Amino acid sequence: MELATVGPGFAVDEDVAALGTSLKLLMSQLHQGQPILAAGAPLNQAGAAMIMIHGRGATADSILALTNEFAATEFAFLAPQAANGAWYPYRFLEPIERNEPWLSSALQVIDDLITHCIAAGLPAERILLLGFSQGACLTLEYAARHARRYGGIIGLSGGLIGPDDQPRDYAGSFAGTPIFLGCGNVDFHIPLDRVHAAAQVLRQLGGDVTERIYPGLDHTINQDEIGFVNGLLQAVTKNVA
DSSP states (O other), rough: OOOOSSSSSSGSSSSSGGGSSSSOOOOOOSSSSEEEEEEEEEEGOSSSEEEOOOOTOHHHHHHGGGGOOOTTTEEEEEEOOOOGGOSSSTTTOOOOGGGGGGGHHHHHHHHHHHHHHHTTTTTTGGGGEEETTTTHHHHHHHHTBBBSSEEEEEEEOOOOOOOTOOOOOBBBBOOOEEEEEEEETOOOOOOOOHHHHHHHHHHHHEEEEEEEEEEEEEOOOHHOOOOOHHHHHHHHHHHHH
């Protein structure tokens, strides 16, 4: 039997040396039509919203579990699910075109959710975006491409998408949006220089960026990060009143 694919290729989920030893089929479906989970206040009754983007191999349910750590009863929390558990097939450091069309589809998911929140009566100033790992990369890339005043942007273990020489001539302004970047200094997946580079770009776009690098922290979320996010939620809730 002979098979062919139009990206991402058979080597995306196994080593080249192991090809042909077992049957693996990867569906290249895009993200539109995937489930969107919700927690907290109903969107039509909420004073603010947070859109939460999970990492590679995770689920909307797993990132939504973070809401158990948040003290924000007025918030609606929305978590979209990536098709096949990944927003794009290759590392965030790869050329952007290599991760298309999945990347554009994933960015559209965030855009559609923001539009949905605004249609429900919430201005962008009361919408926060949070992502972890691949979800953080996606969140930061979306925010940079659509810079305006948000309630907050949180990138937990992530950086802007694309190689080091990717042009970063984004338009727009965050107008003082609080932006938090947290990452461990031994995170195997996220090079520290990419976190620093993202912080610089987001500051140039007018973001009020807080960058925290945690000694000895691997690819995970810690209590200090959760505490900072809680502070952002409380600040937005105060403005609602």
